[in-house]
Amino acid sequence: MTHPDFDQIIDRVGTRCSKWDDMQAAYGVAPDDGLAMWVADMDFRPPAAVQRAVEDMAAHGIYGYPGANPAYLESIRWWMENRHGWQIETGWISTCAGLVNGVAMTIDAYTRPGDGVVVMSPVYHAFARVIRAAGRGLVELPLTLQDGLYRMDWPAWENRLTGTERLLILCSPHNPSGRVWTDDELRQVADFCVRHDLILVSDEIHCDLVMPGHRHRMTALACPDIGDRLVTLSAATKTFNIAGAHIGNAIIAEDGLRSRFRAALGARGISPGLFGMDMVAAAYSTEGAAWVDALIEYLDDNRRLFDSGIAAIPGLRSMPLQATYLSWVDFAGTGMAPAEFTARVEQGARIAANHGATFGTGGETFLRFNIATPRARVAEAVARLQDAFADLQ
Numbered sequence: 001m002t003h004p005d006f007d008q009i010i011d012r013v014g015t016r017c018s019k020w021d022d023m024q025a026a027y028g029v030a031p032d033d034g035l036a037m038w039v040a041d042m043d044f045r046p047p048a049a050v051q052r053a054v055e056d057m058a059a060h061g062i063y064g065y066p067g068a069n070p071a072y073l074e075s076i077r078w079w080m081e082n083r084h085g086w087q088i089e090t091g092w093i094s095t096c097a098g099l100v101n102g103v104a105m106t107i108d109a110y111t112r113p114g115d116g117v118v119v120m121s122p123v124y125h126a127f128a129r130v131i132r133a134a135g136r137g138l139v140e141l142p143l144t145l146q147d148g149l150y151r152m153d154w155p156a157w158e159n160r161l162t163g164t165e166r167l168l169i170l171c172s173p174h175n176p177s178g179r180v181w182t183d184d185e186l187r188q189v190a191d192f193c194v195r196h197d198l199i200l201v202s203d204e205i206h207c208d209l210v211m212p213g214h215r216h217r218m219t220a221l222a223c224p225d226i227g228d229r230l231v232t233l234s235a236a237t238k239t240f241n242i243a244g245a246h247i248g249n250a251i252i253a254e255d256g257l258r259s260r261f262r263a264a265l266g267a268r269g270i271s272p273g274l275f276g277m278d279m280v281a282a283a284y285s286t287e288g289a290a291w292v293d294a295l296i297e298y299l300d301d302n303r304r305l306f307d308s309g310i311a312a313i314p315g316l317r318s319m320p321l322q323a324t325y326l327s328w329v330d331f332a333g334t335g336m337a338p339a340e341f342t343a344r345v346e347q348g349a350r351i352a353a354n355h356g357a358t359f360g361t362g363g364e365t366f367l368r369f370n371i372a373t374p375r376a377r378v379a380e381a382v383a384r385l386q387d388a389f390a391d392l393q
Contacts, residue, residue, distance in 0.1 A: 004291055006044050006298045007374050019043075019370075023352040034350045035373075035381050040175070040326060042241040042372035046283065047291040050240060053282035054275065063274055072277040075284035076249060080234075083208065083289065086218045092251050094262055095272040099205050099248040102233045103169060104130045106201045106250070109264035110257075111136055116165035118198065120152065122356065122363030124175045139165055142361050148320060150179050154188060161196055168198045173206045173216055173323035176359050176368045180214045180322040183222040190223035190230075199257070201231045205248070208239040208292055210323040211300050220253070227253045231261065239292060240283040241372075247276030299325050302371045302378045309382030314392045316385075325372035328356075332365035334392065342367065348388035351381055 012020045013031045019039035020031050027038070045051070057063070073090040080086040096102040103126070107117060113135040119127050121140040131138045141157045143150040170189055173180050181189075193200045202219040210216045220232055235248035252258035265271075282288070303321050310318045310327075315334035318327050331341040338357065345351050345367060356366030371378055386393070 121360035
């Protein structure tokens with residue numbers, strides 16, 4: 001495989017790219033002189049195998065209804081076994097229109113209006129959005145900060161449930177903090193779900209993006225005894241930067257649980273698109289695996305550069321990044337209100353970063369920065385942030 005050129009600056013402005021074309025409307029940061037570090041996609045091209053798959057489809061020139069695609073299903077089975085040591089059957093896989101859609105389908109399949117859906121906050125903001133839009137109750141279990149990392153607070157959480165809850169959504173690895181949960185923590189989540197009779201939806205979209213020295217464990221492997229209440233959500237889209245394909249998977253071993261999920265998909269008329277399946281089949285390959293290995297090495301260097309730059313600014317602290325490419329930076333030490341430190345980042349440094357409050361309780365003093373961009377931009381972001389907070393140094 002030709003080594004990918006992650007340093008290449010690719011101009012995405014004017015390509016109907018949310019990350020760059022929508023940031024002025026969202027944050028007041030113009031793309032001509034701003035840095036887009038909010039939307040969780042990468043400024044890198046995917047492996048050449050994915051591009052070849054798209055070119056092959058374009059060369060054929062007919063884009064009719066897709067039929068069965070065993071190569072697509074087999075590629076998922078192969079990837080889970082070879083990258084994560086998880087042996088699954090292709091019959092366990094149901095395809096959805098991305099993982100936000102997958103979360104919405106689990107809510108539709110396993111709960112009713114008025115039921116509670118549990119999340120550990122702060123957490124990926126789309127969870128709360130789809131829970132509320134579905135007329136369900138959002139139940140937040142606030143994570144606690146200990147030694148710079150988020151921890152699960154089981155004694156406090158036991159008293160927060162009302163008995164109306166039917167579902168718990170776990171983000172593993174955790175977004176926005178990049179925390180990799182241990183086997184013991186995952187087992188505690190499973191035990192909690194058993195005690196409270198909750199279906200566990202484990203969103204593992206970032207499972208491939210783990211920093212050196214850390215290891216992600218699929219919840220299904222850490223907790224093999226809860227297959228009757230476990231839904232694993234996964235996707236190639238985050239790993240390979242093909243989110244525009246809007247394709248993801250719900251992997252469900254238990255027949256009854258899987259039937260309920262597929263009934264929800266069928267009731268909404270949801271089926272996979274032609275391009276997405278071939279892109280995934282190309283990505284989940286030995287060539288794709290080598291590309292991911294190179295990507296992780298590059299992201300880890302970006303992480304070190306960004307973290308050292310943040311550490312040089314008094315009052316700022318980035319949470320140790322164990323997985324994902326999303327740096328969770330705490331501004332609490334500055335003593336500034338969120339409006340003030342956010343203005344310095346957006347208006348002073350001209351950087352668009354996600355506001356921590358959108359991730360729920362506990363995120364108020366944070367901003368989330370996407371470092372999956374060429375290293376020159378990461379270095380530029382560090383320089384701009386240091387200049388914007390120069391009076392603290």
